[in-house]
Amino acid sequence: MQEGRGLTGRRGFALLVGGVAGGAVALVVSRMPLDTHEEWDVGLLIWLLAGGQLLLSHRWRPRRRARLVWRARVAGRYGVEAGLVARRSLVEWAQLGSSVAVPTVLAFGLLARLPDHEWSELVRSLVALGIGVFVGKVAYGVARFTGALALTASGVRQGRQHVPWPSIRETVLRRSSGRVDGVYLRTMPSQAGTAGNPNGGHPGRTPTAEAPSGGAHGRAVPVTRTVGGRAVAVPDERLLAAIEHYRTRPDALAVGLPVDAPEPAGGSPVKKGPLLYRRR
Known part of the structure; x- marks a missing residue:
């Protein structure tokens, strides 16, 4: 296997997925309202997220009964090969979802407490950009490789x-x-x-x-x-x-x-x- 062989298309696809996911989340955050902390119980949302994270981290252990599946093209770190692939578990998908939900809710809580001024618009744009880049990186990592293992x-x-x-x-x-x-x-x-x-x-x-x-x-x-x-x-x-x-x-x-x-x-x-x- 030659290093990088067959990965150009996969990397391009992963970049596309990461760009779409990051751009969508950044757009949502950039349109979040300012100075709305009296209308929403942001603290409750944060506590619910913290409880969900604790459950995902320690408690939730669904049964794993899947098998390794043969794939003729497996995108790896250094190239594309044939091999056996294990898919992601429900826990992993839930944790990936939470990695998007947590920063989005935290951003909502932060923006809800900012006054409706011009400098707050700049802060909102920076927060949206940062979260968009983070989510895009997560999505790129998921799309870049075939399966979890x-x-x-x-x-x-x-x-x-x-x-x-x-x-x-x-x-x-x-x-x-x-x-x-x-x-x-x-x-x-x-x-x-x-x-x-x-x-x-x-x-x-x-x-x-x-x-x-x-x-x-x-x-x-x-x-x-x-x-x-x-x-x-x-x-x-x-x-x-x-x-x-x-x-x-x-x-x-x-x-x-x-x-x-x-x-x-x-x-x-x-x-x-x-x-x-x-x-x-």
């Missing part, structure tokens, strides 16, 4: 985070408050090029040090990354089984033919006890 021949990608297969030394389920919440990938950055590519699986990319090389002995320092979790609709047990299966045979994802994601041991997406894989 993808397994391709070059590695594991979630959002802008990309982990090459050769660097993954150990995989284990992450647990938080007694619940499975993501997959830990223990990586050795200095060994990312041991599969015949010194650039970590990305031809034409300048190698970068992702972690210090480990003191006077020159030993690589392991880095733990987390993928999956509530943002992904695929259960973490199923995701772990797929990562472990393809990290020793990533070329199977590059042939261009549909492949299936393996199921966890026992054929169930839920497995009791710690689930741990190590590269021997």
